[in-house]
Amino acid sequence: MQVFTYSGARFSPYGDEQRPGDSAALPDDGDWLAPRATGPLAARVSLPGSKSLTNRELVLSALADGPSLLRRPLHSRDSMLMIEALRSLGVQIEQVAGDGAYGPDLRITPPAELSGSTSIDCGLAGTVMRFLPPVAALALGPVAFDGDEAARRRPMRTTIDSLRALGVDVNDDGRGTLPFSLWGAGAVRGGEIAIDASASSQFVSGLLLAAPRFTEGLVLRHTGERLPSMPHIEMTVAALADRGVTVESPEPGVWVVPSAPIRAREVAIEPDLSNAAPFLVAAVVAGGTVAVEGWPTSTTQVGADLETLLPRFGATVRREGDALIVDGGAGLLGGARVPGVDLDLSTGGELAPALVALAALASSPSTITGIGHLRGHETDRLAALAAEITGLGGACTELDEGLALEPRPLHGGPWRAHEDHRMATAGAIIGLAVDGVRVDDIGSTAKTLPQFPELWHGMLDQGADPA
Numbered sequence: 436m437q438v439f440t441y442s443g444a445r446f447s448p449y450g451d452e453q454r455p456g457d458s459a460a461l462p463d464d465g466d467w468l469a470p471r472a473t474g475p476l477a478a479r480v481s482l483p484g485s486k487s488l489t490n491r492e493l494v495l496s497a498l499a500d501g502p503s504l505l506r507r508p509l510h511s512r513d514s515m516l517m518i519e520a521l522r523s524l525g526v527q528i529e530q531v532a533g534d535g536a537y538g539p540d541l542r543i544t545p546p547a548e549l550s551g552s553t554s555i556d557c558g559l560a561g562t563v564m565r566f567l568p569p570v571a572a573l574a575l576g577p578v579a580f581d582g583d584e585a586a587r588r589r590p591m592r593t594t595i596d597s598l599r600a601l602g603v604d605v606n607d608d609g610r611g612t613l614p615f616s617l618w619g620a621g622a623v624r625g626g627e628i629a630i631d632a633s634a635s636s637q638f639v640s641g642l643l644l645a646a647p648r649f650t651e652g653l654v655l656r657h658t659g660e661r662l663p664s665m666p667h668i669e670m671t672v673a674a675l676a677d678r679g680v681t682v683e684s685p686e687p688g689v690w691v692v693p694s695a696p697i698r699a700r701e702v703a704i705e706p707d708l709s710n711a712a713p714f715l716v717a718a719v720v721a722g723g724t725v726a727v728e729g730w731p732t733s734t735t736q737v738g739a740d741l742e743t744l745l746p747r748f749g750a751t752v753r754r755e756g757d758a759l760i761v762d763g764g765a766g767l768l769g770g771a772r773v774p775g776v777d778l779d780l781s782t783g784g785e786l787a788p789a790l791v792a793l794a795a796l797a798s799s800p801s802t803i804t805g806i807g808h809l810r811g812h813e814t815d816r817l818a819a820l821a822a823e824i825t826g827l828g829g830a831c832t833e834l835d836e837g838l839a840l841e842p843r844p845l846h847g848g849p850w851r852a853h854e855d856h857r858m859a860t861a862g863a864i865i866g867l868a869v870d871g872v873r874v875d876d877i878g879s880t881a882k883t884l885p886q887f888p889e890l891w892h893g894m895l896d897q898g899a900d901p902a
């Protein structure tokens with residue numbers, strides 16, 4: 436069995452070896468020359484597991500009443516960071532042989548008591564920095580949290596304030612970001628607290644995941660004006676329900692979590708539907724079809740919305756067997772008209788970079804709103820998308836809560852990933868249609884999809900027979 440390593444800032448499931456497919460496209464300066472599409476596609480793509488599901492199930496398994504088994508989990512930098520952090524809190528996590536194409540299954544055995552006196556590297560993973568502090572508060576002893584330089588710019592004040600409101604001893608420098616530390620008392624009493632989760636749904640999810648282990652459970656009230664990414668909160672509530680914990684929501688923005696055992700279970704992780712976005716968008720650009728295999732019939736993943744979003748750009752979408760198939764017809768490259776869109780993406784901000792890249796190639800203007808909170812993602816995604824699209828000759832301007840795009844002919848040039856996996860894949864989308872787009876850090880895709888370069892090349896190599 437292939438040995439997966441969990442070390443190094445740039446995670447690779449291939450250990451120190453170079454990832455297949457990378458070398459051909461890497462010029463001397465280390466940039467990745469995005470491959471052009473040369474004709475309509477006829478591709479089938481199978482993707483690794485969902486980051487959001489994997490990291491939730493890792494946390495719930497660590498807090499459960501016995502050993503759990505995750506089948507076909509994601510193996511990427513974000514899941515590696517979660518695994519290492521949980522191990523350092525005393526959780527046993529072993530790789531066991533499974534039937535997944537992208538690595539082993541995971542058996543997770545919770546300790547009798549979580550142990551503190553450790554430090555946790557959050558990397559750039561929002562799920563690690565927002566989900567683990569409430570878990571660490573259940574451990575005994577000090578736990579320090581830090582991450583990448585870019586992670587120190589992501590909002591954390593709500594996590595810090597909510598822990599304090601729960602009576603946890605937190606030490607920070609008042610900036611509301613990493614690094615900070617807390618002193619776990621071995622238990623959290625719980626009760627009722629109010630938080631402002633307008634900067635990230637992960638503040639809510641992090642508290643809900645640990646709350647069944649609070650002595651009195653939790654009544655959580657969101658007080659801010661907006662609450663992004665609701666499907667991710669629904670995913671958290673559903674994952675808890677599947678483990679025997681019923682979270683009630685008596686009114687919008689209020690969740691009531693009982694103090695209850697979190698059941699151990701075996702769970703199969705669905706493919707990552709947000710990571711399907713660039714592949715499915717490729718069919719709209721290149722024309723022809725891209726099928727993503729293993730598309731769930733029902734899911735809490737917001738990537739499911741691609742089924743209704745991509746037709747707005749002129750594609751047709753169908754299901755065949757277990758696959759979702761996007762048919763781009765002649766495709767933008769074959770002369771099909773790809774209309775711009777007016778979209779509110781407040782529920783699915785994760786999909787924004789791929790859809791903005793497509794909108795930059797569209798033949799009429801687009802406005803994408805409801806995504807102000809993307810300024811606190813891996814990078815300020817609104818500034819980054821506007822800068823990179825403008826750098827290639829496009830017209831993309833920032834709005835208060837979104838982006839406005841006008842059709843312009845694009846030219847090749849550098850595309851900076853800003854350490855953001857979804858910026859890197861957005862550059863790959865534009866590079867399908869524009870010669871000479873060079874992504875500076877394709878390795879950033881290792882955050883949630885280390886196999887991106889070879890899957891992308893593999894998709895393009897499966898072009899339709901011109902006859």
Ligand SMILES: O=C(O)C1=C[C@@H](OP(=O)(O)O)[C@@H](O)[C@H](O)C1
Binds near residue numbers: 635637
């Ligand atoms: O809970 C989760 O797994 C996530 C929630 C969302 O965060 P925000 O609410 O901060 O956008 C999403 O964008 C992120 O990629 C994953």
Ligand SMILES: C=C(OP(=O)(O)O)C(=O)O
Binds near residue numbers: 559561
């Ligand atoms: C915002 C994202 O990640 P994170 O889980 O680090 O918040 C993302 O993957 O688009």
